[in-house]
Amino acid sequence: METLGNLLSFVRSAEAGSFSAAARRLGLTPAAVSRNVAQLEANLGVRLFQRSTRKLTLTEAGERFLANVGSGLESVQAAIADVAGNAGEPSGLLRLSAAPGFARDFLLPLMPEFLKQYPAVTPEWHVDNRQVDLIADGFDAAIGGGIELAQGVVARAIAPAHLILVASREYLSAHQRIRHIEELSTLDHLAMRSVQTGKVRSWMLQGPDGQRAPLELTPRLLVNDPQALCQCARLGLGVALLAVPDVLPYLQDGTLERVLPGWHVDAGQIYLYFSSQKLLPAKTRAFVDFLVGQAREDGWAALFDARA
Structure with a gap:
């Protein structure tokens, strides 16, 4: 009969694709997880993983074993956690x-x-x-x-998850207030570069009557963090597209105002x-x-x- 530790080490390693990631989740060392999996393989008499320096890959036998044992093991573990303590x-x-x-x-x-x-x-x-x-x-x-x-x-x-265009009251007071989406290019645009991809994401704005218009402006300033982007807007550097929760406190205290209030991005x-x-x-x-x-x-x- 296999121990719960050996089975857990196998399932978590298969899910994470590495012994190190499985070890972090299980609170063990990578060596202990590797040892548990090796013991399981020895007991079953089959190789469950193809090992390389970069990642773990399930063998055909490993895939079948994971499909058979995975859901049952989750139920057992959850039941133990539910009644423990x-x-x-x-x-x-x-x-x-x-x-x-x-x-x-x-x-x-x-x-x-x-x-x-x-x-x-x-x-x-x-x-x-x-x-x-x-x-x-x-x-x-x-x-x-x-x-x-x-x-x-x-x-x-x-x-x-809605995003809206905002700018500071001071910035909007110093520039002619716009009423139409075509006028957006007359304002300074602040943008965020994605941490994951390194790219400036393209967005599609939606209007009050179902209109759609791509947000394709040349950034005057770029950051890689939404809080930094919000701060730049608060400093009066231009218009920024931000999630409603990120700007709600500043809309409520008047620090920021919406630009083209009828338009938003549905994310x-x-x-x-x-x-x-x-x-x-x-x-x-x-x-x-x-x-x-x-x-x-x-x-x-x-x-x-x-x-x-």
């Missing part, structure tokens, strides 16, 4: 990922109530603009958009990502239910809607 009460380290601005303004302010309700849970926030790999990086949940839905991950929409949804296990660990289930409830109570769907 405090008779299944939420407890333990909860690893979470979100963008810095959204975490600062909307997620971290929820923590006092969450910690009050679940004192045995220790949230560990990783705030970064990069798109994480929920499984390989060992996160319990992530909030954002554009994360690839790998096997074992589900996404729950919590609010629209999809802000999602809460978590494991698709039928039996989620109690700490993850508690956080999912808590965040969805708070988003509904605080009216995020309407608050972040650029059409409102």
Whole structure:
């Protein structure tokens, strides 16, 4: 009979594509994970991975074994986590990922109530603009958009992801206010270069009556961080396209104003990502239910809607 440790080491290594990534998720050393997988292969009498200096690749036998054991192992592990400690009460380290601005303004302010309700849970926030790999990086949940839905991950929409054009009140006072999309090129354009691709992304603006127009302007200034882009707009350097949550506090205090208020970019949804296990660990289930409830109570769907 194989040990749970050997099976977990195999499944996590297959999901992550490396012993090192699997080790981070399991809280083991890469050598220990490699040893567990080697022991499993020896016991089964088959090679499960093709090993190279760059990555692990499943053999045909490994793919069949993963398909047969993966879902059952997740259920066993979730059941163990659910009943371990405090008779299944939420407890333990909860690893979470979100963008810095959204975490600062909307997620971290929820923590006092969450910690009050679940004192045995220790949230560990990783705030970064990069798109994480929920499984390989060992996160319990992530909030954002554009994360690839790998096997074992589900996404729950919590609010629209709309982007709007903004500029400072001082900048707009010093320039002729525009009324039509064709006049946008008369203003200084601030843009963001993607951290992932290094490119300036092209966007499609949507108008109040369903019109569509590409946002294709020559940038006057470039940054690679949305918070830096927002700061440049606040400093009066020009017009920037930013997500509603990133600029909402400054729209509310009058520091920033919308440019062409009837126009916006629909970038999809802000999602809460978590494991698709039928039996989620109690700490993850508690956080999912808590965040969805708070988003509904605080009216995020309407608050972040650029059409409102």
